Amino acid sequence: MIRLHDKLFKPFLTEKQILEAIQRMAQEIAVDYKDESPIFVGVLNGAFMFVSDFLKAYPHPCEVSFVKLSSYHGLTSTGIVETLLDVPDNIEGRSIIILEDIIDTGRTLQKLVHIFRNTKVKEFKIASLFYKSEVYNGEYAIDYVGLEIPDKFIVGYGLDYKELGRNLREVYQLNQKHMINLVLFGKPGAGKGTQAQFLKEKYNLKHISTGDVFRYNIKNGTELGTLAKSYIDKGDLVPDEVTIKMLEDEVDKNPDADGFIFDGFPRTTTQAEALDNFLESKDMKVDATIALEANDEILIERLLERGKVSGRSDDQDVTKIRNRFDEYNSKTAPLKEYYEDRKKFHSVNGIGTIEEITERLTKVIDSL
Numbered sequence: 001m002i003r004l005h006d007k008l009f010k011p012f013l014t015e016k017q018i019l020e021a022i023q024r025m026a027q028e029i030a031v032d033y034k035d036e037s038p039i040f041v042g043v044l045n046g047a048f049m050f051v052s053d054f055l056k057a058y059p060h061p062c063e064v065s066f067v068k069l070s071s072y073h074g075l076t077s078t079g080i081v082e083t084l085l086d087v088p089d090n091i092e093g094r095s096i097i098i099l100e101d102i103i104d105t106g107r108t109l110q111k112l113v114h115i116f117r118n119t120k121v122k123e124f125k126i127a128s129l130f131y132k133s134e135v136y137n138g139e140y141a142i143d144y145v146g147l148e149i150p151d152k153f154i155v156g157y158g159l160d161y162k163e164l165g166r167n168l169r170e171v172y173q174l175n176q177k178h179m180i181n182l183v184l185f186g187k188p189g190a191g192k193g194t195q196a197q198f199l200k201e202k203y204n205l206k207h208i209s210t211g212d213v214f215r216y217n218i219k220n221g222t223e224l225g226t227l228a229k230s231y232i233d234k235g236d237l238v239p240d241e242v243t244i245k246m247l248e249d250e251v252d253k254n255p256d257a258d259g260f261i262f263d264g265f266p267r268t269t270t271q272a273e274a275l276d277n278f279l280e281s282k283d284m285k286v287d288a289t290i291a292l293e294a295n296d297e298i299l300i301e302r303l304l305e306r307g308k309v310s311g312r313s314d315d316q317d318v319t320k321i322r323n324r325f326d327e328y329n330s331k332t333a334p335l336k337e338y339y340e341d342r343k344k345f346h347s348v349n350g351i352g353t354i355e356e357i358t359e360r361l362t363k364v365i366d367s368l
C-alpha cells in the first residue's frame with residue numbers, strides 16, 4: 001500500500017503489464033500506419049509517460065505533439081473549447097492519432113473530437129492506454145485500447161491524485177472502503193443536530209455541522225469566527241466561499257472516517273455543486289439527502305425553547321428566526337429538486353418523539 005495525501009492505494013498493474021500493453025498497441029497501430037508518418041498527439045498532463053514509452057515501442061517514422069485542455073472551463077458560451085496548449089500547426093492532410101492515458105466518461109474525449117472537428121486532417125483516431133468501458137458514455141468508438149479496467153480510481157504512470165503519484169512506474173488503485181455519506185436537510189429547528197448524534201453512533205459516521213464549526217470559531221475568536229459572526233447574528237447565510245472552504249477542511253481532517261453526516265450543509269445550490277465536485281475528486285459521493293419535515297409554528301416553538309437553554313442569539317428572537325426561514329425558502333429549498341434529479345432525496349416526518357424520528361431515518365438509511 002502507498003499513501004498519497006489522505007488516501008491509501010494498493011498495487012493494481014505492474015510496470016511489465018503496462019509496457020506489454022503499450023507494445024501491443026504500438027504494433028497494432030504500426031500495421032495500420034506503416035506507409036505514412038502519422039502525428040501522435042499526447043494529452044497532457046496524464047499521458048506524458050505513456051507517450052514516451054509508446055514512441056519508444058513504435059517502429060516506423062512518426063511525429064509527436066501535445067495538447068492540453070483546460071479542465072474547468074469546458075465549452076464556453078461561444079462553443080469554443082478552452083485549450084491551454086493548442087493543436088499543432090500543419091496538420092492538414094495528416095493522420096492524427098490521439099494518445100490518451102485514460103478514458104472514463106469520455107468528457108475530455110468529447111472536447112478533443114470537438115477541437116479536431118474543424119481541422120482538415122486526413123484521419124483522426126483515438127488510442128487510450130486505459131479504458132473504463134463500464135462508464136464510458138461517449139458516441140465516439142475508441143480505436144485502440146491498451147487495457148480495459150474497472151471503474152476504480154487509479155494513480156501512477158502519469159496519473160495523479162491531487163498532483164501526486166504521476167512519477168510511479170506502476171499503477172495503483174484506490175483502497176476505498178464502503179462509506180455512507182448523508183446530508184441532513186431541513187429548516188432550522190427540524191432536529192438535524194439531535195438526530196445526527198444518534199446516527200453517528202449507529203453508523204460510525206463523522207458528524208459535521210457547519211453551524212457548530214462557526215460557533216466554535218466565534219467562541220475562540222478566530223478570524224473565521226469574526227467574519228461569520230455578523231451574518232449569523234442576523235440570521236443570514238455566511239457567504240459560500242467561506243463555508244465551502246471550511247467544510248472541505250473539516251472533511252480533510254478526517255481521512256479515516258467511514259462516512260460523514262453533513263448537517264446544515266449544503267444550504268445553497270453552489271454549495272451542493274461544490275460538495276459533489278469535492279467528493280468526486282476523492283472518489284466519494286453523497287449517498288442520500290434526508291429531509292426532516294415540520295411546519296413553521298412547531299419549529300419556532302422548538303427554537304425559542306432551545307434559545308433559552310443554549311443562549312444562541314439567533315434562537316431567541318422571532319424576527320431572526322423568520323429571517324432564517326426566509327433564507328431557507330429562497331436559497332436552500334431549491335436543493336430538494338437538485339437531489340431529486342439525482343434520485344437521492346428522501347423525506348421523513350420530523351414531528352414525533354426523538355426515538356420515533358430516529359427510527360424513520362434508520363429505515364431510509366438501511367434501504368440505501
Ligand code: AMP
Pocket residue numbers: 188210211212214231232233235236237238239243263264265266267268271314324
Ligand atoms: P445552524 O446551526 O445550522 O442553524 O447554523 C447557524 C448559522 O450558521 C446559520 O444561520 C448561518 O448563518 C450559518 N451557517 C451554517 N451553515 C451554513 C451554510 N452551509 N452556509 C451558510 N451559512 C451557514
